[in-house]
Amino acid sequence: MHKIQRQLHVDHHHITRLLNCLSKEIDCYDFNSKRAADLAVILSALDYIDSYPDKWHHPSEDVIFDHLLEKDVKESRLIEQLKNEHKEIVIETDKLSELFDMVANDCIVTADELLGGARHFITLQRKHLEKENEFVYPLMDTLITGEEWKVIESKVKIQDDPLFKKPSKKDFEYLYQYIVDLENEH
Numbered sequence: 001m002h003k004i005q006r007q008l009h010v011d012h013h014h015i016t017r018l019l020n021c022l023s024k025e026i027d028c029y030d031f032n033s034k035r036a037a038d039l040a041v042i043l044s045a046l047d048y049i050d051s052y053p054d055k056w057h058h059p060s061e062d063v064i065f066d067h068l069l070e071k072d073v074k075e076s077r078l079i080e081q082l083k084n085e086h087k088e089i090v091i092e093t094d095k096l097s098e099l100f101d102m103v104a105n106d107c108i109v110t111a112d113e114l115l116g117g118a119r120h121f122i123t124l125q126r127k128h129l130e131k132e133n134e135f136v137y138p139l140m141d142t143l144i145t146g147e148e149w150k151v152i153e154s155k156v157k158i159q160d161d162p163l164f165k166k167p168s169k170k171d172f173e174y175l176y177q178y179i180v181d182l183e184n185e186h
Contacts, residue, residue: 002149004060004156006139012129014164018045019122021179026118029111039104044095044175048163054093056159058086063130063155067148068139073134082136085128092121161175 001009022045028037065079073079095119102109144152163172 001141002144002146003063003158004064004149004153005137007158008057008061010164011053011161012133015049015053015057015117015129017179017183018048018163019125021045021074021175022118022123024182026115026122029118031111038178039100041178042100043097043104043173044172046093046173048122048172049093050097052159052162054090054131059087060156062086063152064140064144065136068136068143071143073139073143074160075139078131082128084130085124089124089128092117092124104149109174116119119173135136 022042025037025042025045027033028035062083065083069079070077099109099114099117103114163176
């Protein structure tokens with residue numbers, strides 16, 4: 001497995017971990033919740049999504065997806081859909097960040113707005129990851145040669161994950177520890 005491909009697989013695992021954390025905090029805005037949400041965790045998670053998956057992971061996938069599209073694979077329509085979802089995810093990240101920034105600035109935002117927007121975002125992300133893992137990532141193994149990976153590598157530079165690379169960047173220490181503690185509860 002090529003190192004870029006390996007990093008994308010690892011990213012999917014990490015993004016899933018982050019979505020689990022985000023989902024737990026979002027559920028605190030439900031009327032029946034017994035505890036208040038940790039707004040710092042939510043804001044940090046959204047900042048991470050904006051700074052790494054939206055800025056490195058998805059653009060890297062797009063380079064690979066374009067390469068697969070040149071091969072005219074039967075999954076071409078799905079690949080185009082996933083590329084469009086990358087753009088949609090960026091927009092949804094921005095929308096959700098705006099909502100929670102408003103909360104952080106003591107503006108009035110309804111729980112329904114927060115829950116609806118956040119749950120839509122999390123569902124979109126999860127379904128997107130599932131489609132990539134099930135239908136497109138396997139194509140990387142079978143259709144992209146070593147020489148082709150060299151071409152892709154010239155267009156995509158590996159980036160360190162600012163949250164999950166140890167030690168995580170100072171900006172994400174609290175979020176990283178929260179995720180680890182959450183996983184240790186189960």
